[in-house]
Amino acid sequence: MSSPPVTRTPRLPLFPSARSSGRAPAPPAVRLPRLLLRGTTTASAALVLAGTVLAAGFLNGHYEALRAHEVVAMVLGGVLTVQVPVAALVRRAAGPAGERGPWWPLAAAALLLVADGAQTGTGYERAVGVHVTLGVLLVSAHLFCLVGAWRLPLTSPAPEPSASSVSPVSSVSSASSVSSAAVEDGPGRLPRPSGTGTGPVEVAP
Template structure:
């Protein structure tokens, strides 16, 4: 037995989820570049790597609040909340492993973390936005998706 589909979430939390997911992805990619720069011998980039990790941790906690707003006020999907909770735990573990200089764990968790952040980014942008209130939507079924080019397909018998 499956549960009934969730009602569409309201528009503004989904826009905020896309914004925080994009910011997380950019910070994660910058984190990878800073780590590579450090390994290439630019030792000053280690301090930037640390500062960027703190910023990434702040944004992931902000996204946790946004994911809760996606779920409860608008009854949106549950996966952003669980995914962001898992990412938050991973970021805390990643920062702890970095300070403990457990490089094997730090690098492995970093690869998994960047992968998870990028999957979350794709998922956030794949969630359809509901039509704005008061404006007629371009579709008939209310799914938030754009209509097919050329309109509906008619099949003659």
């Protein structure tokens, strides 16, 4: 006795592409600035975390970590300086429908650049209390910007089907079913209603 055939369901892709999700890739004018924004936010988040680790090493008595902490702060300032025009391009780039990009990356990049300058100033002034407090807030802000940048879509929404795009096959099949019902009832009679207990309706010549 043979066993019944086993039907296998198709596996869904782990990382669906734009084609499989029904969404078209965004134009290069929108896609490239958002990719650059992802790169700059990733670099800035990594640098600010590295600066936190080096500051902890300095507090543990490794005084050579202070110089590395200073270098990381300078590199972070350069990355944030690049991130501001990148965020402006994200805002300026128009989508397929002519809509502008989000405004928050530009505002966040400008605020982070100003806050990073204040953080560097408090470090050189040896204002440890303000420096540590502002550093904790900056780490949280950089991580929020990192998540927000990676959540920006790189695809355009799929167009909604319009009434004119409906396939004529369904209309043809419905018309043929009505005509076949009329033929079954005979000439001079309307199609039978779907309800029960009603007979064919005679049509006067």
